[in-house]
Amino acid sequence: MSIPTKYQKIPGLIMAVGSAIFWGISGTCAQFLFEQKGFDPGWLVCWRMLLAGFILVLFSMSKKDPDTFRIWKKPMDVIKLLLFSILGMVAVQYTYFYSISLSNAATATVLQYTGPLFVVAFYAIKHRRWPIFVEYASLALALVGIFLLVTHGSFDTLVISEAALFWGFLSAVALAFYTIQPVGLLRTYSPATITGWGMLVGGIAFSPFTQPWEMQGIWDMEATLAFAYIILFGSVLAFYFFLKSVTIIGATTASLLCSVEPLAAAGVAVVWLGIYFGPMDWLGTLFILLTVVLLTLGTKNKEPKPA
Structure with a gap:
């Protein structure tokens, strides 16, 4: 297989950034539905x-992917899929959306981006090794x-509730599990x-x-x-674009470009919903995004971020 030229990589770069922006904006759409339309996080x-x-699943079937139903033929893989579905998918999405409902999309997204640190900690314990310098720096x-982000530099007060901070950290832990647990399945079956x-x-x-059969919130245009955006752009297209970008530019570059997600969430929330995101918030966001950059560039055997 030939190595893509810099011009052939452009679509991959665009799709990686696009997927991150889609994910970031979907968080702000969720905040809008919680705050202004009375939607429940769990229902959404x-x-x-x-x-x-x-x-x-329909997309996978339309591509005649042989993995679509093959996974249900092996009992151990079914168990792994069920664990991923409940402790991975449900946990990471519910904790993230609930954290948004307690704070805002920008803060919740940034807090979730501490998840890679828990991934590093897991592999350090698993392989019985001390973290390397770049991991300590991160x-x-x-x-x-x-x-x-949570104190604005003051030791005396929190600018978000303790509950929002707690669920934000749970979201990061869930993201780590969501990243680690399906690795074995992804070696056998397609990501889609x-x-x-x-x-x-x-x-x-x-x-x-x-x-879900009981309707929630105020349904207007x-x-x-906002609901349609979360489903189509914030889930289906974001996932597809990210996976496609990985095949063109590689997991390392694609994962690094996804650092745009918290910036997209913060920017849209500030402009659209008018949330306050001051200098300390932006500085805290910058520090946390630097951890992603360091971990992406400074560690080996990186896995792509699931959507």
Whole structure:
């Protein structure tokens, strides 16, 4: 296989940045639905997984992907898929959306971006090795960034609630599990199959707790457009664009470009919803994004971020 030239890589670069922007804006759309249309985070997460998962499975079937149903023929793989669906898909999306409902899309997204540190910690324990220098530096930057984001530099007060901080960290831990757990499945089956079934099964499993058949919130044109954006752009297209970009520019570059996501969430939330995101917030965001850059460039065997 020939190595893509710099011009052939341009579509991959555009798709990687595009997927990050789609994800970031979808978080702001969720905040809009929670704050102004009275939607429940759990209900929205359930419908997001059901619809996006159904579309992705149909897409996989339309491509005649042999993995679409092959995964259901091996009991151990079914168990792994169920764990990924419930402890991965449901957990990472619910904790993230609930964190948004308690704070805002920008803060929740930045806090979730501390997830790679938990991935590093897991592999350090698993392989019984001390973290390398770049990992210590990333931890220090992340701690400073979190401190600035949640306190604005003051030791006396929090600018977000303790509950928002708690669920933000849970979102980061869930993201780490979501990244690590399906690695074995992804070596055997296509990412579209794993993510599609993961979302669909997770949505079905979550349904008894959220009762998606009972309509939520105020349904008008604005709510419908925001909801449709979360499903189509923030889930299906973002996932597809990211995976396609990985095949063109590689997982390292694609993952690094996804650092645009918190910036997109913050920028859109400030302009559209008028949230306050001051100098300390931006500085804290910068420190946390630097951890992503350091970990992406300074560690080996990096895995692509699932959508």
